[in-house]
Structure formats: structure tokens, C-alpha cells
Amino acid sequence: MTDKHFTLNDPESGESVQLAVHEPTVGPKVVDVTQLYGEHGVFTFDPGYAATASCESSITYIDGEAGVLMYRGYPIEQLAKQSTFTEVAYLLLHGELPTAAQLDEFDHSIRTHTMINESLLRFFNGFHHNAHPMAMVSGVVASMSAFYHDSTNIHDPHDRDVFAYRIIAKIPTIAAAAYKHSRGQPFVYPQNQLDYCSNLLHMFFAVPSDQYEVDPVAAEALDLLFILHADHEQNCSTSTVRLAGSSGTNPYSAIAAGMSALWGPAHGGANEAVINMLEEIGSADRIGLYVSKAKDRNDPFRLMGFGHRVYKSYDPRATIIRETCHRLLERLGHNDTPLFELALRLEEIALKDEYFVEKNLYPNVDFYSGIIYRALGIPKSMFTVMFAIARCVGWVTHWREMVADPGTRIGRPRQLYVGPTRRDYSPIGSR
Ligand code: SDX
Numbered sequence: 520m521t522d523k524h525f526t527l528n529d530p531e532s533g534e535s536v537q538l539a540v541h542e543p544t545v546g547p548k549v550v551d552v553t554q555l556y557g558e559h560g561v562f563t564f565d566p567g568y569a570a571t572a573s574c575e576s577s578i579t580y581i582d583g584e585a586g587v588l589m590y591r592g593y594p595i596e597q598l599a600k601q602s603t604f605t606e607v608a609y610l611l612l613h614g615e616l617p618t619a620a621q622l623d624e625f626d627h628s629i630r631t632h633t634m635i636n637e638s639l640l641r642f643f644n645g646f647h648h649n650a651h652p653m654a655m656v657s658g659v660v661a662s663m664s665a666f667y668h669d670s671t672n673i674h675d676p677h678d679r680d681v682f683a684y685r686i687i688a689k690i691p692t693i694a695a696a697a698y699k700h701s702r703g704q705p706f707v708y709p710q711n712q713l714d715y716c717s718n719l720l721h722m723f724f725a726v727p728s729d730q731y732e733v734d735p736v737a738a739e740a741l742d743l744l745f746i747l748h749a750d751h752e753q754n755c756s757t758s759t760v761r762l763a764g765s766s767g768t769n770p771y772s773a774i775a776a777g778m779s780a781l782w783g784p785a786h787g788g789a790n791e792a793v794i795n796m797l798e799e800i801g802s803a804d805r806i807g808l809y810v811s812k813a814k815d816r817n818d819p820f821r822l823m824g825f826g827h828r829v830y831k832s833y834d835p836r837a838t839i840i841r842e843t844c845h846r847l848l849e850r851l852g853h854n855d856t857p858l859f860e861l862a863l864r865l866e867e868i869a870l871k872d873e874y875f876v877e878k879n880l881y882p883n884v885d886f887y888s889g890i891i892y893r894a895l896g897i898p899k900s901m902f903t904v905m906f907a908i909a910r911c912v913g914w915v916t917h918w919r920e921m922v923a924d925p926g927t928r929i930g931r932p933r934q935l936y937v938g939p940t941r942r943d944y945s946p947i948g949s950r
Contacts (some may be wrong), residue, residue, distance in 0.1 A: 520781065520920035523539075523540040523542075523548075524537040524538060524539060524540060525537070525538045525539075525550040526538075529559075529561075533561070533725065536555070536558075536559055538550045538551055538552060538555070539551040541575075544577075544938045545580060545582075546580060547568075548584065549572045550721040556588070556933070558817065561728050562933045562934075562935070564906070564935055565927040567828075568753075568758070569828060572753075573753055573758060573761070573930075574753070574761065574781060574920075574921065574924075575924070575926075576752070576753070576920060577591070577614070577920070578590070578591065578611060578750060578912070578913075578917060578920060579591075579611075579750045579751060579752045580592070580752070581751065581752050581829050581830075583752075583827070583829035583830045583831050583832070584831055584832060584834040585832065586830060586833045586834065586835050586838075587835065588751070588835050588836065590607060590610060590611055590749065590750060591610050591611065591614050591615070593610065593616070595746075595835055595836065595839070596835065596839065597749065599743055599746055599747060599801045599839050602712075602746060603716070603742055603746070604614075604715055604742045604745040604749065604909070604912075605622070605625065605626050605715050606622055606626075607628065607745075607746050607749050607912070608629075608687060608749065608912045609621065609625045611749060611750055611912050611913060611916045612683055612912070612915070612916055612919070624867070625684075626714075628684045628688070629684060629687060629688045629715065630688075630711045630712075630713075630714075630715075630718075631688075631711055631713070632684060632685055632688035632689065633688045633689060633691065633692050633709035633718065634689075634692065634709060635689050635692050635693060636666050638666075638769065639659060639662060639663070639666065639693075640696060640706060642658070642659050642662060643655060643659070643696050643697065643706075646658075646700060648700065648701060648703055649701070650700075651900060652694070652697040652698060652701055652706075652900055652901050652903075652904045653778070653781075653782045653788075653903050653904055653907070655696075655697040655700065655701075656690075656693055656694055656697050656778065656904050656907065657775050657778040657779050657782070657907075658775075659693050659696075659697070660686070660690070660693060660771060660774055660775045660778060661771065661772055661775035663686070663689070663771040664769035664771040664772050664775075667682070667685070667769075667771065668769055670825075671769060671770060671771075673765075673767065673770060673830070673922050674922070676923070679770075679919050679922065679923070682724055682770050682771075682915070683915045683916075683919060686770075686771065686911060686915060687773060687911060687912055687915060690798075690907070690908050690911050691709070691715065691718060691719040691722065691915075692709050692722065692910055694719070694901070694904045694905075694907075694908055695707065695709075695719060695722030695723050696722075697901075697904065698723050698898075698901055698904075699722075699723075700750070701898075701900070703880055704726060705726075705727060705847040706722075707720075707721065707723075707726075707727075709721075709722055713733065714738065715742070715745075716741040716742045716745065717733040717736040717738045718735055719908070720733045720734075720738060720741065720895070721733055721896070721909070723896075724896065734851070735818075736847070736850045736851060737851065737895050740843070740847050740851070740891055740895060741895060741905075743839075743843060744840070744888055744891060744892070744905070744909065745908065746909075746911035747839060747840065747883065747884060747909075747920075748836075748888075748889075748905075748906050748909035748910055749909050749910065749912045749913050750910070750912065750913030750916060750917075751910075751913065752829070753782050753917075754786070754787075755781075755783070755786045756777040756778070756780040756781040756786060756910065756914065757777060757910075757913055757914055757917050759776050759777045759779075760773050760774060760776060760777035760914045760917060760918050761917055761918065761921045762776075762930040763776035763777070763932065764918045764921055764922060765921060765927060765929045766929055767852045767927070767929075770829060770915075770918055773914075773918055774911065774914050774915065774918070777910075777914045778907050781864055781903060781906060781907055781910060782903055784823065787903045787906040787907065787910070788903050789823050789824055789883070789885035790824070790884075790885040790888050790889045790892070790902040790903060790905075790906060791796040791889065791899045791900065791902045791903055792822045792823040792824075792885075793862075793885055793886055793889050794858075794889040794890075794893065794899045795823075795899070795901070796809070796822070796824075797858055797861055797862055797865070798858075800865070801859065801861075802861070803860075803861060804866045805863050806861075806864060806868050809822070809865075809894050810822070810865075810868060810869055810872060813825075813869075813874075814872070814874045821885075822865075822880070823885070824882055824883060824885045824886030824887075825869060825875065825880045825881065825882055825883065825886065826878070826880040826881075826883065827881070827883045830881060830883065831879035831881075832879065832881060833881050834881060834882065834883040834884050836883075836884040837881070837882040837883055837884055837886055837887060840884070840886075840887040840888055840891065841863075841866075841882070841886075841887045843891070844859050844887055844891060845859070846888075847891055847894060848894055851894045851895070858890060858893070859887075859890050862886065862890060863886060866882050866886070885906075888902070888906075889902050892905055
């Protein structure tokens with residue numbers, strides 16, 4: 520707490536209210552309103568929480584104006600170039616980059632806990648083959664609480680570690696089981712000798728009838744995408760995990776709640792929506808039509824993959840993915856270049872249009888990611904599941920920070936009530 524204060528003056532009562540200010544290590548200061556209602560009988564009002572700090576956190580920092588993203592202080596550009604998803608997962612979970620021995624031990628823990636209970640596998644037979652993979656994955660993740668309910672004491676740091684490693688290890692297996700079920704193919708068991716992303720690709724694409732060798736270029740591309748998607752401060756799904764977790768619920772259920780929030784097209788579902796949009800646009804000569812639709816306030820159409828609540832300049836993740844796309848499409852020998860070229864042309868046209876410029880609408884992480892997922896042979900119905908696999912590390916990290924914080928209270932916002940004032944019930948005969 521600082522001795523600095525922020526003064527509010529109430530024009531009605533003439534009262535001036537002094538509110539404490541908390542200083543960050545970097546970024547905006549915060550005005551502490553925790554006593555505002557108790558001492559002054561007023562709430563703050565911030566639908567969508569655009570100007571509300573919901574918690575104190577030391578995990579990820581974003582500067583939306585400068586296009587900065589840091590995990591535990593390390594710039595995303597450096598982690599994308601020099602790290603691996605497993606190392607980034609350790610960094611996010613434990614706050615420091617691991618030594619070689621720590622990384623080996625963490626990697627071994629993950630590799631040797633990738634199998635899921637055979638009963639959990641049978642859940643997939645209950646889904647129709649055309650069930651959306653996000654519905655299957657979020658349902659099965661929530662069901663994990665049925666298998667680990669008694670072995671998860673959220674107040675025990677050891678149990679919190681076990682939960683973290685268990686779900687990070689198993690979520691690719693659950694995702695692969697959903698994919699195989701949707702393809703009508705047999706489930707492929709994880710292989711402990713494979714690294715995280717190679718194992719996922721193997722579970723997705725291996726079939727009993729043929730040999731399957733993981734393409735290291737594909738594994739490297741997936742690892743990069745997972746690093747970029749691992750965490751992103753208090754986004755919608757992470758805030759959902761924190762809010763659900765604040766009731767003390769089973770952590771698997773809190774993660775499943777976050778997964779449901781991620782699925783929305785305004786959030787993690789946008790990567791699937793971008794490809795649908797690009798396929799609908801079809802060719803560069805139709806871009807103008809869709810840009811006009813996006814600008815038309817009477818048209819619900821939005822340019823998917825554009826805009827961001829925090830980034831009012833380039834999303835650094837989009838920059839990294841766009842720069843990687845060209846190289847990967849060439850190395851993967853994939854013919855999706857026309858779709859990528861269409862995306863580049865759309866970005867070029869949109870960023871010259873004053874509507875997008877004045878509203879600071881730039882490509883976000885979802886604009887190009889789907890192009891790489893397609894080049895890896897992953898169907899668009901699985902794109903948000905891929906986002907969820909990576910973001911599970913962030914969700915788990917924020918859940919651990921929230922549960923371990925002695926200051927955590929159950930999340931319970933208030934409201935500006937604009938409904939009817941008190942009135943008496945009238946019998947149906949007199950209505
Ligand atoms: C992710 O929070 C995170 O960190 C999320 C994420 C993460 O890593 O967790 O980064 C991942 O969710 C990225 C965002 C993916 N979603 C999309 O690409 C969907 C398209 N984008 C929009 O729906 C929108 O930009 C949001 C949801 C991303 C942000 O919405 P905001 O902050 O509530 O902004 P807004 O809706 O109030 O828009 C401000 C203005 C509005 O115009 P006016 O009413 O002021 O005239 O900009 C317009 C909007 O109509 N606008 C768009 C637009 N996005 C905003 N107009 C056309 N196309 C768009 N994409």
C-alpha cells in the first residue's frame with residue numbers, strides 16, 4: 520500500500536473521498552475501491568471490466584499501447600525464439616526459468632502422466648461423431664473432477680502441483696481422443712518417448728494400419744503456437760477460471776469453466792471463425808464488401824481476428840505468427856498460400872481504412888494462427904481446442920496464484936439495478 524491517494528469529489532454531497540493508490544512494478548497504478556461501498560455507499564460501474572483490476576498478479580504483463588507481452592518478465596519475442604512450450608510452462612507455473620535438471624524433471628513428470636483413465640476414454644463413445652470437439656473436451660475435462668475429487672486438497676501446495684502437472688499432461692490426450700472420435704478412427708495412446716508437441720501430433724495423425732513419423736518442422740511450429748497462446752493476463756477465460764475457482768470448487772471444474780468461456784467467437788473461438796470468414800470472402804476482389812460489412816453498425820458482421828480489448832496496436836503474437844507463416848508454409852510444403860495471401864491482403868486493406876485505424880483495430884493472435892493449424896493438417900473445428908491446450912498452462916497458473924493468495928475472497932460483483940421498484944403481487948384474475 521502506498522501513502523498516495525486518489526481524490527473523488529461528490530458534487531451532490533460536496534464530499535471528497537480519498538482512495539488509496541497501489542503502485543505496480545510496471546504499468547498503470549490502481550485506485551483501491553474496496554472500502555468505497557462500505558464507507559460511502561456507492562459502487563463503481565465498469566461493464567466488461569475494461570478499467571478494472573480484478574486481482575494482484577505477477578504472472579503476465581501486457582502493454583496494449585506498446586504491443587508488449589511478457590511472461591514472468593520475459594518478452595514473448597525472446598521466448599518464441601529461444602524457449603520451448605514445456606520450458607515456458609515451467610516458467611509460468613514456478614515464476615523462474617528452470618535449470619537443466621529442473622526442466623528434465625518437469626518434462627519427465629509431464630511425459631509420464633499423459634494417459635487418462637480408461638473409463639474417461641469411454642465418455643467419448645457417448646458423443647455423436649459430429650459433436651464439436653470443444654464440447655467433448657470441455658465435458659471430459661469437467662469429468663476429471665469425478666476421478667480426482669478426493670485427491671485434490673486445493674489448500675495443499677503438493678496437491679496443487681499434482682493437479683497442475685496432471686491436467687497439463689493429460690489435456691493433449693483428451694484433445695486427441697476428441698479428434699479421433701470425430702474422425703471415426705481408433706484412439707492412439709500417448710508415447711512417453713515423444714516431446715509434448717510430437718506426442719500430440721502422433722496421437723492425432725498416427726493410425727494402426729501405417730507407420731507415422733512426426734515431422735519435426737510441424738512439431739516446432741506447434742510448439743511456437745503453444746508458447747504464444749500459453750497465457751494472456753486476465754482475459755475472459757482466465758478470469759472465468761479465477762471466478763469459478765474462488766468458490767473453492769474442484770480445480771478441474773474451474774478449468775472446464777474457463778474452457779467454455781474460451782469457446783466463444785469473441786475470444787478463443789475466433790481462430791476458427793477467421794478461417795470461416797476467409798473461406799467466405801474467397802478472393803481479394805470481395806475483401807471490400809466484407810470490410811464495408813464490418814464497418815456497418817447495422818451489420819452484426821465483424822472482421823474476425825481483428826481488434827482486441829487490450830492491444831490498441833499490433834498484437835505481438837500476431838506479428839510473430841505472420842512472420843512464421845511464410846517460412847512454415849514453404850517448409851511444410853503446404854498449398855495454403857492463397858488463403859495466407861488473402862489474409863495478408865485483407866490486413867493490408869483494413870489497416871489503410873480509417874475505421875480500423877481510428878478504432879485501433881489490428882490483427883490479433885487468432886488472425887493468422889488458423890493458417891498454421893491448417894498447414895499442420897488440423898481441421899478448423901479443432902482450432903479452439905488447440906488454443907485451450909496451450910492456455911491450460913495459463914489457467915492453471917492463475918488458479919494456483921489465486922488459491923495460494925491469502926487475500927483471495929469469493930468473487931461476487933454487484934450491479935447498477937434499473938429494474939422495477941417494490942410492488943405488490945396481483946392475483947391472476949385482476950391482471
Ligand atoms: C482473444 O483478452 C484477451 O487477452 C483475449 C486473447 C487471449 O489471448 O486470451 O487475446 C484472445 O480473444 C483475441 C480476440 C479474438 N476475437 C476476435 O478476433 C473477434 C473479433 N473482435 C471483436 O469482437 C472485438 O474486437 C473484441 C471482442 C476482441 C474486443 O471487443 P471490445 O474490447 O469490447 O471492443 P468493442 O466491441 O467495444 O469494439 C470497439 C469498437 C466498436 O465500434 P463502436 O461501437 O465504438 O462504433 O470497435 C468495433 C466495435 O464495433 N470493433 C470492430 C471489431 N472489433 C471491434 N468492428 C469490426 N470488426 C471487428 N473485429
